[in-house]
Amino acid sequence: MRVSLFITCFNDTLFPNTGKAMVALLERLGHQVEFPMGQTCCGQMHYNSGYQRESLPLVRHFVDVFRDAEVVVSPSASCVSMVQEVYPRVAAEFGDESLRREVAALSPRVHELSMFLVDVLGVEDVGAYFPHRVTFHTTCHSKRMLHIGEAPQKLLRKVRGIDLVELPRADECCGFGGTFAVKNADTSIAMLSDKIRCVLDTRAEYCASADNSCLMHIGGGLHRQRAGVNPIHLAEILASTDEDAPAAKEVRS
Amino acid sequence: MSREGVPPLPVSAPAMPFQDAARLSLGDTQLRFNMGKATTTIRAKRYKVVDEMPDWQNLREAGRAIKDRTLRHLDKYLIQLEESVTRVGGKVHWAADAEDANRIVAGIVKSHGAKEVVKIKSLTTDEIGLNEALAHQGIKAYETDLAELIIQLADERSSHILVPAIHKSRAEIREIFRRTLENTEHLGDEPKELAAAARAHLRRKFLTVPVAVSGVNFGVADTGTICIVESEGNGRMCLTLPKVLVSVMGIEKLVPTWRDLEVFLQLLPRSSTAERMNPYTSFWTGIAPPGDGPDEFHLILLDDGRSKVLADRNGRQALHCIRCSACLNICPVYERTGGHAYNSVYPGPIGAILTPQLVGVENAGSLPYASSLCGACYEVCPVKINIPEVLLHLRGEVVRHKQATLAGKLSGENIAMQTVARVFASPRRYEAAQKAGRLGQKLMVKGGVIERLPGQLGGWTAVRDVYPIAPQTFREWWKQREKVSNTKTVPRQEARP
Numbered sequence A: 001m002r003v004s005l006f007i008t009c010f011n012d013t014l015f016p017n018t019g020k021a022m023v024a025l026l027e028r029l030g031h032q033v034e035f036p037m038g039q040t041c042c043g044q045m046h047y048n049s050g051y052q053r054e055s056l057p058l059v060r061h062f063v064d065v066f067r068d069a070e071v072v073v074s075p076s077a078s079c080v081s082m083v084q085e086v087y088p089r090v091a092a093e094f095g096d097e098s099l100r101r102e103v104a105a106l107s108p109r110v111h112e113l114s115m116f117l118v119d120v121l122g123v124e125d126v127g128a129y130f131p132h133r134v135t136f137h138t139t140c141h142s143k144r145m146l147h148i149g150e151a152p153q154k155l156l157r158k159v160r161g162i163d164l165v166e167l168p169r170a171d172e173c174c175g176f177g178g179t180f181a182v183k184n185a186d187t188s189i190a191m192l193s194d195k196i197r198c199v200l201d202t203r204a205e206y207c208a209s210a211d212n213s214c215l216m217h218i219g220g221g222l223h224r225q226r227a228g229v230n231p232i233h234l235a236e237i238l239a240s241t242d243e244d245a246p247a248a249k250e251v252r253s
Numbered sequence B: 001m002s003r004e005g006v007p008p009l010p011v012s013a014p015a016m017p018f019q020d021a022a023r024l025s026l027g028d029t030q031l032r033f034n035m036g037k038a039t040t041t042i043r044a045k046r047y048k049v050v051d052e053m054p055d056w057q058n059l060r061e062a063g064r065a066i067k068d069r070t071l072r073h074l075d076k077y078l079i080q081l082e083e084s085v086t087r088v089g090g091k092v093h094w095a096a097d098a099e100d101a102n103r104i105v106a107g108i109v110k111s112h113g114a115k116e117v118v119k120i121k122s123l124t125t126d127e128i129g130l131n132e133a134l135a136h137q138g139i140k141a142y143e144t145d146l147a148e149l150i151i152q153l154a155d156e157r158s159s160h161i162l163v164p165a166i167h168k169s170r171a172e173i174r175e176i177f178r179r180t181l182e183n184t185e186h187l188g189d190e191p192k193e194l195a196a197a198a199r200a201h202l203r204r205k206f207l208t209v210p211v212a213v214s215g216v217n218f219g220v221a222d223t224g225t226i227c228i229v230e231s232e233g234n235g236r237m238c239l240t241l242p243k244v245l246v247s248v249m250g251i252e253k254l255v256p257t258w259r260d261l262e263v264f265l266q267l268l269p270r271s272s273t274a275e276r277m278n279p280y281t282s283f284w285t286g287i288a289p290p291g292d293g294p295d296e297f298h299l300i301l302l303d304d305g306r307s308k309v310l311a312d313r314n315g316r317q318a319l320h321c322i323r324c325s326a327c328l329n330i331c332p333v334y335e336r337t338g339g340h341a342y343n344s345v346y347p348g349p350i351g352a353i354l355t356p357q358l359v360g361v362e363n364a365g366s367l368p369y370a371s372s373l374c375g376a377c378y379e380v381c382p383v384k385i386n387i388p389e390v391l392l393h394l395r396g397e398v399v400r401h402k403q404a405t406l407a408g409k410l411s412g413e414n415i416a417m418q419t420v421a422r423v424f425a426s427p428r429r430y431e432a433a434q435k436a437g438r439l440g441q442k443l444m445v446k447g448g449v450i451e452r453l454p455g456q457l458g459g460w461t462a463v464r465d466v467y468p469i470a471p472q473t474f475r476e477w478w479k480q481r482e483k484v485s486n487t488k489t490v491p492r493q494e495a496r497p
């Protein structure tokens, strides 16, 4: 299949390894991968902060860039839910009829990585090898907006060598919430502290998730505490094989 | 509207932005412990009783649909309710705002020469500040719900819509009782003892006070029946012993027919107290035969901002709320800050969308931001109020309001957001910004992370390190890979991580 990657501004700028892992993974599964260079940002930060009219040009831009894609796959559940759930609202409220039609035609073709693999391609075993103790944080957007279900767990369970441990209170918010972490820093910190306590309780080496924005939050806290637990995106686990297993530890160094 | 001489009302513009009020409660160890314990317990219980219901999702949908239809024809159903209540011997009053409603209640109490009223726990009367308004007229209101009584005796404000004293421990409650109630010198802190002390105090009131005031959980348009659900039975005492009964009902608490109750009386107890059925569900239709309850019944239909909410197509679903408090108990923000941080009788997620609509976003602009948008509230809401969607809608209103003033236009946040939007709209500008950012962060990056950010962003780095802009962005890597594969000197695979 011809897969267009939507890497998201966040991953492009801060976590390029996640995108690289997606390329490796999808090519290994035999797909033709392309990265439309015109892509930038889905507009979620603007929309969620109340600058909703300002997100309109970004919606238009996204549609322009991906109009001809067969499928669009992204490593960010929250950006995908922006496209699927919020784009129709933005187009209806601020846009015109043609944008509305284009959004309606495009958004069903935009998928989050694990749902794409499990629900669209029907693949669970991607041939990965990751000999580490891993716990998985279900992000709020993947659980409650995209209804991602068990897709990540299905994929992770098939990874060879992995020691998957359940995270206590896995589906509770880590307190990131975009600008929430800045506007309500104190409350956000209180939520993060509880989340980190749960992660440490698992004694995992890696805390994985399907969204780097939450991982930036949890990982930033873990790093400050010098807790010795690495945040890792699901794609990076799925991409690693026996050959690069020794390198896996450096994934986020 | 003049509220001269009346103490500050519970639903008024919050005195302090949420983030500042939250900071105060976050540091309160006792509160954090009490809240965490209470919400965790009730959550677990709720999951259990909801899981038993195979048709729960259908029930939610039915609840949503009934509320939706009712609100669409609210005018028609309200008139029908007025006719029904009048037919069965009640008297209906219309109150445009809090002041109106308080005046009507005070008038009724005075017309009976009474100086005291007993009250059934009611958010609506808290919303209009009835107790304070009555006190101003020399009338004393006694709360009869145990938790509400604790709050009243402590001279505090509620922090939960169902369990107002959720933030209090047993030991704290004992101290309050010892301070304020007679014959309590030897009171222990066992729940049984505490309840007995309250009962002794309340019994005296039930038997002597001539007027009772209640809120309304549901008002049935076709029969004129009023419904109250409660857990302790004190409400039932208020509904049978006093001579006069006054019920204050928010106009959205309407259901068209008796049959509609079937849906809500299943949704409400499981969502609120995690019980299969309410311990006490009382209905009254007009006045009772002599000697069998009040012989005078007044129903006050309160607007107080509700028709304004109704007019907002996106925000009106907040009026579906049946005040079960499930969204409070599940909310990770509420769990940590407690209810007082919301500065309103309606705290938690529902408060964050209802209060700004009732008092205007310009007066409560911090509340729509008092959420990480995790969506847990939407998932549990028995009538499917899409709280995150309304929060986002109200954030949009807050920003529109800000942008309407020059100061708002020139605010740092607005300028930053406009600039970033312009940058993101063009791949060229976006790439340039990545490069500039990488240069700019140079001095801040230490050991692969940034430990301190300037200005407003400093809140982030208080306890969190920041990952800097990567030495090579994904798009730079991709460009390089394309170049390599085009010249075919290196096999494509080698560019992998």
Ligand code: SF4
Pocket: B271, B320, B321, B322, B323, B324, B325, B326, B327, B328, B350, B377, B380, B381, B382, B383, B384, B385
């Ligand atoms: S918004 Fe929904 S969950 Fe919250 S109190 Fe109202 S009915 Fe209950």
